[in-house]
Amino acid sequence: MSNEELTKTSSANSSEQEESLPAQKGDISLQKERLRWRNILARVVLFLIFAAGFFFSVIPVGRAATRALLLLPSVLLASQPGVVTMTEEPVRHVKKTITSSNGPVYLDVYEPAVAAPPIPGGREGMVVISGVGDNRKEPQLVNFLQALAHTGVVVMLVTTPTLIQYDLSAADSDGVVQAFQTLERWPGVGANRVGIVAFSAGDVLACFGAADARIRAKVAFLTLFGGYFNAKTLIRAAARRALTVDGKTQPWNPQYVPIQVLANVIEPLLPPTEGPRMVNALSPAGMPLTPDELASFSHDTVTVYHLLRGDEPDMVDSNLASLSQPLQALLDTMSPSRVIGQIDAPVYLMHDRSDQFVPFTESRDFAAALARIHHRYDFAEFGIFQHVEVKSGLNFWQLVGDGTTLFRLVDETMLPGS
Amino acid sequence: MNMLLLSLLWVLIGLLLGGLANGAKLRPASWGKQGWRVMLGIGMITALVTGWLATWLVGIQFSTVTVLWVTVVVLWVGSWVLKLRNQWDVQGHNNLS
Numbered sequence: 001m002s003n004e005e006l007t008k009t010s011s012a013n014s015s016e017q018e019e020s021l022p023a024q025k026g027d028i029s030l031q032k033e034r035l036r037w038r039n040i041l042a043r044v045v046l047f048l049i050f051a052a053g054f055f056f057s058v059i060p061v062g063r064a065a066t067r068a069l070l071l072l073p074s075v076l077l078a079s080q081p082g083v084v085t086m087t088e089e090p091v092r093h094v095k096k097t098i099t100s101s102n103g104p105v106y107l108d109v110y111e112p113a114v115a116a117p118p119i120p121g122g123r124e125g126m127v128v129i130s131g132v133g134d135n136r137k138e139p140q141l142v143n144f145l146q147a148l149a150h151t152g153v154v155v156m157l158v159t160t161p162t163l164i165q166y167d168l169s170a171a172d173s174d175g176v177v178q179a180f181q182t183l184e185r186w187p188g189v190g191a192n193r194v195g196i197v198a199f200s201a202g203d204v205l206a207c208f209g210a211a212d213a214r215i216r217a218k219v220a221f222l223t224l225f226g227g228y229f230n231a232k233t234l235i236r237a238a239a240r241r242a243l244t245v246d247g248k249t250q251p252w253n254p255q256y257v258p259i260q261v262l263a264n265v266i267e268p269l270l271p272p273t274e275g276p277r278m279v280n281a282l283s284p285a286g287m288p289l290t291p292d293e294l295a296s297f298s299h300d301t302v303t304v305y306h307l308l309r310g311d312e313p314d315m316v317d318s319n320l321a322s323l324s325q326p327l328q329a330l331l332d333t334m335s336p337s338r339v340i341g342q343i344d345a346p347v348y349l350m351h352d353r354s355d356q357f358v359p360f361t362e363s364r365d366f367a368a369a370l371a372r373i374h375h376r377y378d379f380a381e382f383g384i385f386q387h388v389e390v391k392s393g394l395n396f397w398q399l400v401g402d403g404t405t406l407f408r409l410v411d412e413t414m415l416p417g418s
Numbered sequence: 419m420n421m422l423l424l425s426l427l428w429v430l431i432g433l434l435l436g437g438l439a440n441g442a443k444l445r446p447a448s449w450g451k452q453g454w455r456v457m458l459g460i461g462m463i464t465a466l467v468t469g470w471l472a473t474w475l476v477g478i479q480f481s482t483v484t485v486l487w488v489t490v491v492v493l494w495v496g497s498w499v500l501k502l503r504n505q506w507d508v509q510g511h512n513n514l515s
Contacts, residue, residue: 034443035443038441039441039442039443040442042438042439042441042442042443043442043444045438045442046435046438046439046442046490046493046494047490049435049438049486049487049490050486050487050490050491050494051487052483052486052487053483053484053485053486053487053488053490054487056480056483057472057476057480057483057484057487058487063480066479066480066483067479070479088478088479089477089478089479116477117474117475117476117477118474118475119475119476151479152477152479
């Protein structure tokens with residue numbers, strides 16, 4: 001190519017550029033004018049996606065909501081849907097036994113198998129007390145614990161020999177404190193991100209633990225599902241075989257387990273020859289006490305027998321009042337109502353309205369007492385559970401209705417780790 | 419396996435957001451007629467890279483929601499910056515001439 005040709009080509013290119021630049025400028029100004037409704041709609045959709053994404057991944061309340069949304073299907077469906085587990089962390093199970101002042105404490109830890117992500121740092125920890133009996137292999141409970149761990153929580157299921165034997169002891173609260181402190185030191189668990197979750201009668205130990213001076217300032221939350229508030233009102237409901245709800249009396253027929261637990265708790269304070277006999281007589285397969293036996297037994301044994309058997313519904317208050325001082329003191333000791341003033345953590349209460357193990361009025365009383373002392377709390381009643389397990393055969397709308405309420409409580413429980 | 423499926427999900431999200439950005443007329447005119455493909459490509463790559471980074475930084479539970487907002491920001495702010503640069507280039511050229 002000659003110099004002349006090169007000069008021609010160069011001048012042609014520069015004149016093209018000069019022509020195209022004003023055209024580009026014109027394009028930019030025209031673009032603003034040419035925005036149509038569909039372009040604006042697309043921008044609105046993009047902005048909403050941005051806002052939702054930012055809220056659910058950056059803002060703590062939103063992060064808690066994300067984890068609650070991941071957890072909820074597993075709780076409501078009592079299994080872990082594959083679509084949900086795809087976005088969850090792999091989990092490992094560790095068994096451990098520690099010692100407390102009341103004997104061994106069995107710990108089953110379910111934790112994410114990978115290290116905690118750098119943001120926000122430490123993981124949330126939950127001490128879970130599942131109530132009486134040995135529930136460590138209960139499918140719904142194991143599913144719940146695994147689902148929690150999948151969402152990034154380190155979960156520690158706590159049980160003791162006393163609980164396994166369908167009994168309660170206030171001394172076991174030391175075991176809860178020891179478990180809490182163990183979880184606080186667990187690798188990956190963040191400081192002040194450990195809370196306590198209790199089901200059924202486990203709420204007694206949870207409350208005693210949360211009120212213990214060694215950990216009360218460190219407990220991030222206390223979530224109680226299907227627990228009782230006061231042993232005397234629980235016995236009153238069992239003895240009357242009825243509840244008073246909003247001023248109206250409705251029948252309530254308890255299952256055997258709460259009767260068994262109450263009998264086991266009271267038995268050590270009864271004469272040694274009478275206690276075991278009374279416990280056996282109250283069991284479903286047991287023979288009722290004969291009139292001769294009732295005539296020969298102590299006043300406490302006979303009164304407790306009638307209260308738990310529910311055969312003197314019109315004499316409940318007088319029977320309760322006539323119990324000896326040690327028994328009255330025991331029932332007061334075994335009541336969470338005794339320690340609510342010493343609990344610092346926010347309390348989240350849940351109860352099923354058709355609960356046949358612990359009447360839902362117990363949680364109502366608990367909530368009312370917390371409101372009276374201006375303690376931070378939330379309370380929700382459900383219809384989709386039987387005691388603490390999800391009922392089968394529920395329809396979609398029942399799941400959606402109660403699921404929304406459950407989401408609120410789970411969201412609050414997930415907040416400390418978010 | 420999970421990460422492979424998630425990566426596919428993120429690529430799909432990136433394509434969808436790139437498509438929405440095209441629909442929102444965010445791409446600079448200077449990209450010409452093939453610019454919509456560039457937009458889809460940017461959406462896809464941003465979503466994929468963000469997904470992996472978010473999994474490491476904030477955990478797998480938050481990776482997909484992080485992908486959503488970061489990809490929108492990159493597409494929107496990125497195209498806005500490019501348009502601005504084009505404008506400056508034009509203005510600079512006009513001032514020079």
